[in-house]
Amino acid sequence: MAEVPERPVLLTGASGALGRVLARGLGAAGWKLRLTDILPFPDELPQAASFTQADLVDGMAILRLAEGCGTILHFGGVSVEQPFTEVLGPNIQGLYHVYEGARRERARVVFASSNHAIGFHERSERLDDDCQLRPDGYYGLSKAYGELMGRLYWDKHGVENVNLRIGGCRPKVDNARTLAIWLSYADLLRLVVRATLAQAVGTLVIWGASNNARGFWGRDGRAVIGWEPEDSADPFIPQQQGNVSGDPVQERYQGGPYCAIGYSRTEPSPKELFPAR
Ligand code: 15L
Numbered sequence: 001m002a003e004v005p006e007r008p009v010l011l012t013g014a015s016g017a018l019g020r021v022l023a024r025g026l027g028a029a030g031w032k033l034r035l036t037d038i039l040p041f042p043d044e045l046p047q048a049a050s051f052t053q054a055d056l057v058d059g060m061a062i063l064r065l066a067e068g069c070g071t072i073l074h075f076g077g078v079s080v081e082q083p084f085t086e087v088l089g090p091n092i093q094g095l096y097h098v099y100e101g102a103r104r105e106r107a108r109v110v111f112a113s114s115n116h117a118i119g120f121h122e123r124s125e126r127l128d129d130d131c132q133l134r135p136d137g138y139y140g141l142s143k144a145y146g147e148l149m150g151r152l153y154w155d156k157h158g159v160e161n162v163n164l165r166i167g168g169c170r171p172k173v174d175n176a177r178t179l180a181i182w183l184s185y186a187d188l189l190r191l192v193v194r195a196t197l198a199q200a201v202g203t204l205v206i207w208g209a210s211n212n213a214r215g216f217w218g219r220d221g222r223a224v225i226g227w228e229p230e231d232s233a234d235p236f237i238p239q240q241q242g243n244v245s246g247d248p249v250q251e252r253y254q255g256g257p258y259c260a261i262g263y264s265r266t267e268p269s270p271k272e273l274f275p276a277r
Contacts, residue, residue: 007070056094066101091142116140119255136255166208
């Protein structure tokens with residue numbers, strides 16, 4: 001029989017696309033799940049699961065939900081680029097509530113970080129887990145903050161955490177950029193299982209991408225948890241390689257469309273570069 005965590009697992013963002021994949025997969029494996037989201041849970045509840053509708057900004061609610069849990073899978077919060085004021089509550093304050101819950105319960109945090117924490121690296125670069133954080137918007141900034149929160153809580157309180165820098169986790173490879181960043185649902189599920197069950201993890205960053213030949217990312221902490229992706233975007237190369245945006249900012253950077261949102265940099269003119277001439 002598949003291994004099951006000793007203590008219950010809290011899953012935030014349970015009603016979101018990835019939360020639903022995890023609730024279904026982990027529920028089917030017999031995990032004792034405490035699901036939560038600001039929105040109602042749209043699916044049938046797995047057998048050993050409960051659901052509580054709650055806002056991440058409500059600290060008391062999150063601390064109560066974390067009581068007795070051994071792991072918090074933090075997939076909740078704003079999941080796309082939004083104005084700063086929209087991101088602030090769920091992704092910054094909410095993250096603090098999650099980490100405080102983990103500290104009190106001696107629980108591990110598995111955090112859904114994102115490629116948008118490093119989105120302003122150029123596509124020609126191959127990045128390792130210790131590359132500079134280069135967020136491509138307020139959403140990406142909140143994910144970078146989340147990774148740093150993990151660093152702080154490990155160093156100061158010994159709270160273990162695994163930060164999954166997820167690429168594009170969706171059912172299908174939908175364009176040329178996704179050929180590099182695709183993470184299949186099945187690879188995500190196996191990744192979260194290993195991040196939860198692995199013995200000692202400290203604080204880790206793992207690139208959340210399947211085995212894609214066109215990938216941007218290299219070394220990370222996957223060996224510590226014993227995970228390797230099994231799927232690949234490669235079969236979709238012929239169909240998707242020409243499916244590009246035509247926007248130079250999007251195509252230049254790893255974060256793609258997020259980099260172009262509100263982008264106001266202009267290339268310096270020769271006069272600005274060489275004012276003396
Ligand atoms: C993300 O972080 C988002 O949550 C997801 O909706 C996609 O936009 C993905 O990044 C991506 O970069 O394609």
